[in-house]
Amino acid sequence: MNIIQKDQVHFSFDAANAPVDYAESGEEVTFCTQDCYCEQIQEDGYDFQSIDMRRNNPVTGPLYVKGAEPGDVLRVEIKNITMAPEGSMTARSGAGVYEIEGNHCRKFSIEDNQVLFDQDICVPVKPMVGVMGTAPEGDAVSAQSPGEHGGNLDIKDLGEGALLYLPVKVSGGLLSMGDIHAVQGDGETVICALEVSGEIKVKVDVLKDRKDIPTPFIVTKSHYLTTASDESLNKSSVAAARKMHRFLQRHSELTDAQSGMLLSLAGNLRISQVVNPEKGCIMEFPIGLAKETFEK
Numbered sequence: 382m383n384i385i386q387k388d389q390v391h392f393s394f395d396a397a398n399a400p401v402d403y404a405e406s407g408e409e410v411t412f413c414t415q416d417c418y419c420e421q422i423q424e425d426g427y428d429f430q431s432i433d434m435r436r437n438n439p440v441t442g443p444l445y446v447k448g449a450e451p452g453d454v455l456r457v458e459i460k461n462i463t464m465a466p467e468g469s470m471t472a473r474s475g476a477g478v479y480e481i482e483g484n485h486c487r488k489f490s491i492e493d494n495q496v497l498f499d500q501d502i503c504v505p506v507k508p509m510v511g512v513m514g515t516a517p518e519g520d521a522v523s524a525q526s527p528g529e530h531g532g533n534l535d536i537k538d539l540g541e542g543a544l545l546y547l548p549v550k551v552s553g554g555l556l557s558m559g560d561i562h563a564v565q566g567d568g569e570t571v572i573c574a575l576e577v578s579g580e581i582k583v584k585v586d587v588l589k590d591r592k593d594i595p596t597p598f599i600v601t602k603s604h605y606l607t608t609a610s611d612e613s614l615n616k617s618s619v620a621a622a623r624k625m626h627r628f629l630q631r632h633s634e635l636t637d638a639q640s641g642m643l644l645s646l647a648g649n650l651r652i653s654q655v656v657n658p659e660k661g662c663i664m665e666f667p668i669g670l671a672k673e674t675f676e677k
Contacts, residue, residue, distance in 0.1 A: 383444075387413040387578065390439035390559070394514050394530055395521035396551045400445035403553075406587040409460060412441045414559040416576040417511070422469040422486050429473060429484035438524040438533060440512050442557030446585050449554040454588040454596060455515060456677075457545045457556065461582040462508040466491050468563050468575035477572035477656055489575060491563055496575055504564055509540040510581055511560030511574070514597075518550035524559070526658045527610040531597045534608060535574075535654040536663060537565045538601050544677060546598040549587075556585065569654040593631055593675075595624040600677060605666050610659035614652070617662040622650055625664040633671040643671060 389401045404410050419436040421427075449455055468491065473484040490497045496504040512524055514531030527533045531547045539545060547554070558581055565574030588594075599606035607628060609620035625648060629640040647670055653661035 383408065383410040385410065385412050385441050385444065387415050387441060390415060390441050391443075391557065392436070392439060392524050393521040394516050394524065394532055394555075394557065396516045396518060396555065397521070398443050398516065398555060400443050400553060400555060403445045403447060404585055406446060406448050406585065409582060409584045410444055411580050411582045412558050413580050414441050414561055414578060415439050416469055416578045417560045417573065418469055418576060420578060422488065425488040427486040429471060429486050432486070438512060438560055440524045440557040440559040443516065443555035444557070444585070445553030446556060446587055447553070449549045449587045450552055451518065451550055453549040454591045454594050455547045455549050455554045455556060456586040456588055457513060457547065458584040459510060459539065459541055459543050459545070459581065460584055462510065462541055462561060462579060464491065464506075464508055464561060464563055464577045464579040468496070468577040470571070470573050470575060472571050478570045491577075496563060506563045507537065507540060509537050509562050509565060510558055511535050511562050511565070513539065513545055513547070513558040514556070515547045515549060516551050516555035523658070527661050528659065529596065533560065533657050534597065534661060535565065535569050535657065536599065536606070536608065536661070537562075537567060537653070538599055538604070538606055542602055544600040546594045546596050548596045558583075568652050569656050572656045595628055600668070603668060605668060605675070606663045608653070608661065608663050610657075610661045612659055614655065614660045614662065617660050618650055621662040621664045622648075625666055629666070629671055629673070632673045632675040635671055
C-alpha cells in the first residue's frame with residue numbers, strides 16, 4: 382500500500398504540482414497529514430503572532446491515479462482516519478462569526494474518543510477530512526478555498542465510510558488531502574474545528590462515463606449529499622439544492638414537481654461552513670426513499 386509522508390505538502394490545488402506518488406485505480410493509499418497550522422501551535426496559550434499563516438491548510442500529495450483522464454470521475458472512499466492525541470484551535474478578532482477580543486491559541490487533549498474541553502466539558506470525537514480535492518484545469522486554487530474541484534469543503538459528513546466523488550480535470554486527477562478535524566459542527570463558525578495531525582487511508586477508483594454524478598458529491602451510509610460554494614451564501618444554498626433536485630430527476634422516476642416536493646419534506650439544506658473565502662452549503666437526502674437507481 383502506498384504511504385505519502387506528511388512533509389510532502391503544498392498549499393494550492395494546481396495542475397502544475399508534480400505528483401509525489403502513483404496508484405492504480407482500486408488501490409488503497411495512506412496520506413499522512415499535518416494539522417491546518419502546519420503543527421506550529423506547540424502549547425496551550427501559544428503566541429498567535431508566532432504563527433506563519435502563509436503555511437495554512439497544507440495538503441498532502443498530489444497523488445497521480447493511473448488511468449484517470451479529463452472527463453472521468455474519481456471516487457475516493459475514506460477507509461480509516463487516525464488522529465494525534467491532541468488538537469489545536471484558534472479564536473481571534475475579525476475571524477469567524479463571533480465578536481471575540483484578542484487572539485487565542487489552544488490545545489485540547491483527546492482521550493477515550495472525547496475532546497477534553499474546559500470546565501470538565503467532554504465533546505465526542507467524529508473524525509472527518511476537511512480538505513480533499515483534485516487539480517483544476519485552469520488557475521490554481523488555494524487549499525483554503527472550496528470549489529467544484531473539492532478542496533476545503535469542511536463538511537462534517539466526510540468521515541470513515543464516506544465516498545467523495547471528484548471531477549478529473551487533468552491526467553491522473555492529482556488528488557491531495559489534509560486538514561483532519563477530530564470534530565466539527567456545521568458552519569465551523571469560530572474559523573476552525575479541532576485541528577489534528579493524522580493519517581487518512583483511502584481507496585481510489587477511476588469511474589468512466591459518469592456524467593450523472595453532480596461532483597463534488599458525497600455518499601454516506603444513510604444519505605446522498607450535493608455540495609456547492611460561493612461568496613454568497615444565498616447562491617451556494619440554491620446551487621446545492623438544485624444539484625440534488627436534478628440528481629433525483631435523473632436517478633428516480635420522480636417528476637420535477639415531485640422531486641421538489643419530496644425534497645421539501647425529507648431533504649435537509651445545511652450550511653457546511655461560513656468561514657472560508659467561498660461559503661459552503663449541502664443538500665442531504667435519505668438513501669432509498671425515492672427508490673433511486675444511482676450506482677455507487
